[in-house]
Amino acid sequence: MDTNGADTKISNTYLPEKPELSPTLISDTELLSEFSHHVQNIARINNGSFGCCPKSVISAQQRWQLEFLKQPDDFYFNRLKDEILKSRLVIRDLSVAWEFLQGKFNKGDAAVMLQYAYGAVKKSLEAYVTRAGGYVIEARFPFPVNSDSEIVSEFRKAVERGKINGRKVRLAIIDHVTSIPCVLIPVKELIKICREEGVDKVFVDGAQGIGCVDVDMKEIGADFYTGTLNKWVFCPPGAAFLYCRKSNEIDDLHHLVVSHEYGNGLAIESAWIGTRDYSAQLVVPQALEFVNRFEGGIEGIKKRNHKAVVEMGEMLAKAWGTHLGSAPEMCSSMIMVGLPASLGISSDSIALKLSTHLRNNFSVDVRIYYREPGDGVVNPVTGYARISHHAYNKPDEYHKFRDAVNQLVNDKFTCALLA
């Protein structure tokens, strides 16, 4: 057992059979059936928020839940650890506070994050880094964004700010795909900059990761990478992985919920954090089986999603006379589409109300982003819809959205009308 809890002996003998791409690909009827639990007649074009889970994976999960309940002692002692290991092996094949407090870092040393980092992550930085004495710097970049270079240069500037007055930059948190507004970040380039500039550690937040973008740990080169499995890889809520690159230093990472396995390495700690339902984690091999019923497996799904979401995005932008929020190569399986200025989206809370209005009155599930207009811009686009495409989506859903917005515009609707 090495210090990071790697059970290297087991991983060599327990290599899971790499599931072959299924000889018979999933048919259209089977696909419809797999997602037949989705409420019908809704344009569900927001896979990015909560993901989805097909019926066969739900069944597999329920089988796991029942296995535990039937004879929990036997399950705990004889099955759980091995099965979690299998899930980890599947993932392997596909990708701060204590240091400040214990004086390893100096108070005032910096952590750098993106302006568009996910809200919950920003709060986590506040709760752990700021509270412990770290100084948090945001790398701002424009939106709409036109090219990687805009992001790269702003990031460099932020890292330089982090080094003023002899400070060190201890951590960079970089989204692989920002949530809202949704943009694909050139993580590989940003990590190179981090290495050049002597940033201690890089953590990539790939919440929209596996199944949405290319996730190759060695390619990307981060110290830590996290990806959810319930957004784009069909796992039930909630399972995610955290990759920690092996290094000569011991990363003193611990699960925050401390249980019997404390000190045995993060992977082993995380496999037991008290009695709970581990079925969403155990079902990963079955989720991969489902993925491999599609042509090209996860790669094929990803490519088709990207192609379709770009087509639909361009169709909407054309129909509404607006524009996309980023170049197509900077988007993944989601894309930002400008909404007509006449809607008068004027704040974050208005954007949320419009989203509710679309759900309640037009049966469209979509996220709306509010972007403050620049000075002096005439009749600016202040709202962008983030549309997603996944295996269950159909063109009709985007047409429905197109028509809903067109109707609002024709009716001279403005968001001021929303309560």
Place this chain on the structure above:
Amino acid sequence: MSSCHHNHHNMDINGCDAKISDTHLPKKPKLSPTLISDTELESEFSHHVQNIARINNGSFGCCPKSVMSAQQKWQLEFLKQPDDFYFNRLKEGILQSRLVIKDLVNADHVDEISIVDNATTAAAIVLQSVAWDFIQGKFNKGDAAVMLHYAYGAVKKSVEAYVTRAGGYVIEVELPFPVNSVSEIISEFRRALERGKVNGRKVRLAVIDHVTSMPSVVIPVKELVKICREEGVDKVFVDAAHGIGCVDVDMKEIGADFYTSNLHKWFFCPPAAAFLYCRKSSEIDDLHHPVVSHEYGNGLAIESAWIGTRDYSAQLVIPKVLEFVNRFEGGIEGIKKRNHKVVVEMGEMLAKAWGTHLGSPPEMCSSMIMVGLPASLGISSDSVALKLRTHLRNSFSVEVPIYYRAPGDGVVNPVTGYARISHQVYNKPDDYYRFRDAINQLVNDKFTCELLS
């Protein structure tokens, strides 16, 4: 039971939505007019592997079929249309569950009740806040935290990970086992507090089990909390992993600052749900869920109701669980009393059959009891105890945890092993006879644990 008397019309710092809790009082489910029949009961637990003497409810609890179905309905509700569920249903569902718990435990206000995965998580929440107090200088390095020697292993590690690491000094209260009366526990606890105050130290936290896990003993928490107040201990955290459904759980009676109990052990919830009670006080308890998300700063209860996308169904199903419980005579009180009565009977039956003794007097046990195993078995260490447990599972289809107790000096032929037997509504006398016979057979065969690899 008290209800919410306060009529604030603002959101207070602890995230109390006072207006909502006044209008959304859950209908208190009446005790069911037709009690659950024996056939229905068997059917509810028919998924349990048959022909096993499952006398270890204390480890992982149990969940009846009707609750599993209710849980699956909640899971499907989310998957059907997650956005709608998140915006329109989740918060209200969690609030309903919290209201059920508040009534069950006699808390003053629903703000005081947060729902988390399990007692282990609750411990991490309380201990992490103690760590910050040390680190930020509110406590002095070397100030003490007191816990029982028989505190749960995972909680001990949590104390190490958060308190020791942050500079606190941890004191263990040694307790005798077997134990004969509560006064033995009380005097040891007092001694430990005095050690904690030596050299001008302050005792910042006492962690007290309501029912210790191994060996299992009911601790006189009310008395110990009183002693803590007398001796100026800052905060008291009661770990009642075995709580609701196992012992009397009354927040005002017990008087602790923090109290946690699992709901999946003795209250029929699916894995996993627990509540953490935080007594309202004039100080702001800066407790946070360690997984920080959008609700950070809105109070622990609100933070815990959203810690990212995950399956909240075990927490949402709590009202349905109460309906199940109320199909039994006397509801949860009746279940608890009957479990206690039967486990004592079975314990005494086993001790008599084996010529051993109970680990504590009946009034110091709950729905579990410790029964001495024949000394001839030669249980000689913790790992041997675990091997014997495995042997009992594999060769006799008996599921029961075994506790190893190092013998005192000079004791002849000591009892070094105790079985912790549990009783829950699905158990039958046969389960305990099977265990009795298994041990008798081992003894007759002159089996010793040395024979286990």
